[in-house]
Amino acid sequence: MRRISHWIGGKAVPGTSGRSGPVWNPATGAQQATVDFASADEVDHAVAVAQAAFPAWRATSLSRRAEVMFGLRELVAAHREELASLVSAEHGKVLSDALGEVARGLENVEYACGVPNLLKGGHSEQAATGIDVHSVRQPLGVVAGITPFNFPAMVPMWMLANALACGNTFVLKPSEKDPSASLLLADLLRRAGLPDGCFNVVQGDRVAAERIVEHPDVAAVSFVGSTPIAEYVHQAGTRGGKRVQALGGAKNHMLVLPDADLDLAADAAVSAAYGSAGERCMAISVLLAMDTVADALVAKIRDRIPGIVVGPADDPGSEMGPLITAEHRDRVAGYLAGAAAEGATVLVDGRDGVPADGFFLGPSLIDHARPGMRCYDDEIFGPVLTVVRIGSYVEGLQLINDNPYGNGVALFTRDGGAARRFEFDVQAGMVGVNVPIPTPVSYYSFGGWKASLFGDQHIYGPEGISFYTRTKVVTSRWPDPALSSIDLGFPQTR
Numbered sequence: 001m002r003r004i005s006h007w008i009g010g011k012a013v014p015g016t017s018g019r020s021g022p023v024w025n026p027a028t029g030a031q032q033a034t035v036d037f038a039s040a041d042e043v044d045h046a047v048a049v050a051q052a053a054f055p056a057w058r059a060t061s062l063s064r065r066a067e068v069m070f071g072l073r074e075l076v077a078a079h080r081e082e083l084a085s086l087v088s089a090e091h092g093k094v095l096s097d098a099l100g101e102v103a104r105g106l107e108n109v110e111y112a113c114g115v116p117n118l119l120k121g122g123h124s125e126q127a128a129t130g131i132d133v134h135s136v137r138q139p140l141g142v143v144a145g146i147t148p149f150n151f152p153a154m155v156p157m158w159m160l161a162n163a164l165a166c167g168n169t170f171v172l173k174p175s176e177k178d179p180s181a182s183l184l185l186a187d188l189l190r191r192a193g194l195p196d197g198c199f200n201v202v203q204g205d206r207v208a209a210e211r212i213v214e215h216p217d218v219a220a221v222s223f224v225g226s227t228p229i230a231e232y233v234h235q236a237g238t239r240g241g242k243r244v245q246a247l248g249g250a251k252n253h254m255l256v257l258p259d260a261d262l263d264l265a266a267d268a269a270v271s272a273a274y275g276s277a278g279e280r281c282m283a284i285s286v287l288l289a290m291d292t293v294a295d296a297l298v299a300k301i302r303d304r305i306p307g308i309v310v311g312p313a314d315d316p317g318s319e320m321g322p323l324i325t326a327e328h329r330d331r332v333a334g335y336l337a338g339a340a341a342e343g344a345t346v347l348v349d350g351r352d353g354v355p356a357d358g359f360f361l362g363p364s365l366i367d368h369a370r371p372g373m374r375c376y377d378d379e380i381f382g383p384v385l386t387v388v389r390i391g392s393y394v395e396g397l398q399l400i401n402d403n404p405y406g407n408g409v410a411l412f413t414r415d416g417g418a419a420r421r422f423e424f425d426v427q428a429g430m431v432g433v434n435v436p437i438p439t440p441v442s443y444y445s446f447g448g449w450k451a452s453l454f455g456d457q458h459i460y461g462p463e464g465i466s467f468y469t470r471t472k473v474v475t476s477r478w479p480d481p482a483l484s485s486i487d488l489g490f491p492q493t494r
């Protein structure tokens with residue numbers, strides 16, 4: 001059985017804890033590897049290595065740090081197929097989707113190539129007579145990332161590129177469900193010229209994650225995962241004096257107004273609900289359909305579902321792969337059984353007609369859902385689209401704003417005035433207008449509101465640079481000895 005280990009100090013390091021977990025092939029249901037689970041001591045070792053590497057990396061010139069990012073950019077681009085294949089093999093998403101993930105991660109490396117410009121401070125000449133003030137951005141030290149299973153290449157790149165370019169050293173704890181992409185990224189960073197010890201990977205479960213969150217020498221934690229764990233990471237990390245950005249779960253709504261092009265809206269809903277088997281934090285989970293068009297829209301979505309090819313990632317014909325584990329597939333399927341019992345209508349049941357091996361569940365459609373039903377209230381995180389019929393725009397907006405999550409949201413309309421009003425009033429961090437998955441480009445920042453993000457800084461882009469640096473303001477005077485005198489008054493600027 002292949003064994004997947006840690007990466008510490010610029011090389012693969014076998015685990016010593018004696019604890020490990022299975023890595024499945026979700027398309028067959030067979031175990032394909034074992035991943036070592038780090039103990040607290042192994043996390044401590046990785047943090048110590050990162051801390052030892054920090055002074056030299058921090059002192060490395062901006063142009064050299066940018067050069068490493070340019071090198072990483074070229075290497076990730078050259079190895080995108082290999083990286084995507086690793087993602088597909090362990091996560092189960094189809095190759096085209098995994099390639100998209102790598103491309104969206106790569107954007108963040110490209111953004112970090114501009115770090116000399118991004119870290120420019122400000123300067124005020126003659127703030128007071130003979131006194132100048134300037135500000136600089138300095139790295140924090142050892143920073144850590146704890147990442148979810150659904151984007152094992154992209155989410156680490158959301159973090160590592162900006163963190164390293166800013167001069168921090170990094171400890172990554174990837175999801176134990178698909179750990180291999182992180183090791184290829186580590187090797188590509190080494191080949192790009194990153195000094196040993198600046199980037200480390202500790203594989204593991206909550207034992208490793210909790211040690212990272214508690215470790216006194218970890219200055220900041222970026223977390224992406226489910227809401228309960230995000231909340232814990234934020235509370236425990238900030239209690240320990242860390243800077244924490246903790247991105248949580250989602251329940252993304254798509255509101256379709258009656259003037260929208262219904263074919264376009266149906267295509268968008270199907271793509272955004274079932275792409276990556278719904279295991280995206282930006283997936284559309286709830287369709288809010290106005291009564292006047294709901295029957296037509298639901299029929300169009302229902303008609304499209306049989307055309308979706310469900311199958312293993314290594315079959316080029318597959319459009320949607322399996323779910324991540326058998327437990328998760330069963331949990332998602334449970335919502336279909338529950339929806340009928342709660343009075344909703346299961347129009348398409350993904351338990352029917354999917355491959356018998358592996359962790360497959362087909363695209364599923366639930367109609368006539370309401371708040372209070374579990375299929376509406378919970379984050380399902382699978383290929384289930386839930387339709388809520390509404391009487392008015394105001395009712396739809398109210399449902400969105402009442403939802404505890406506020407990650408992504410989408411409006412479909414041809415009315416610019418309605419779109420502007422929606423943009424103004426909606427309580428979510430990322431808004432799509434005729435765009436079902438409005439994941440911001442790398443030079444903006446990504447993050448939800450409410451229970452979708454704990455902390456005050458969104459991830460990547462300008463807020464990522466801000467998160468991974470702290471500012472220092474220097475007030476300086478270079479007095480002319482000829483003009484020196486004693487003055488006991490409080491310093492004033494005028």
Ligand code: NAD
Pocket residue numbers: 146147148149150151173174175176204205206209210224225226227229230232247248249250280281379381407448452
């Ligand atoms: P998860 O919360 O189960 O795990 C995320 C990470 O936390 C993993 O590395 C895991 O090992 C670790 N972890 C698990 N239990 C822990 C504990 N008790 N203490 C500390 N760490 C622990 O999430 P997942 O199932 O891997 O990913 C799916 C979830 O992530 C969904 O809720 C999805 O919406 C969310 N997600 C959010 C975003 C976003 O940007 N907001 C992006 C991707 C995924």
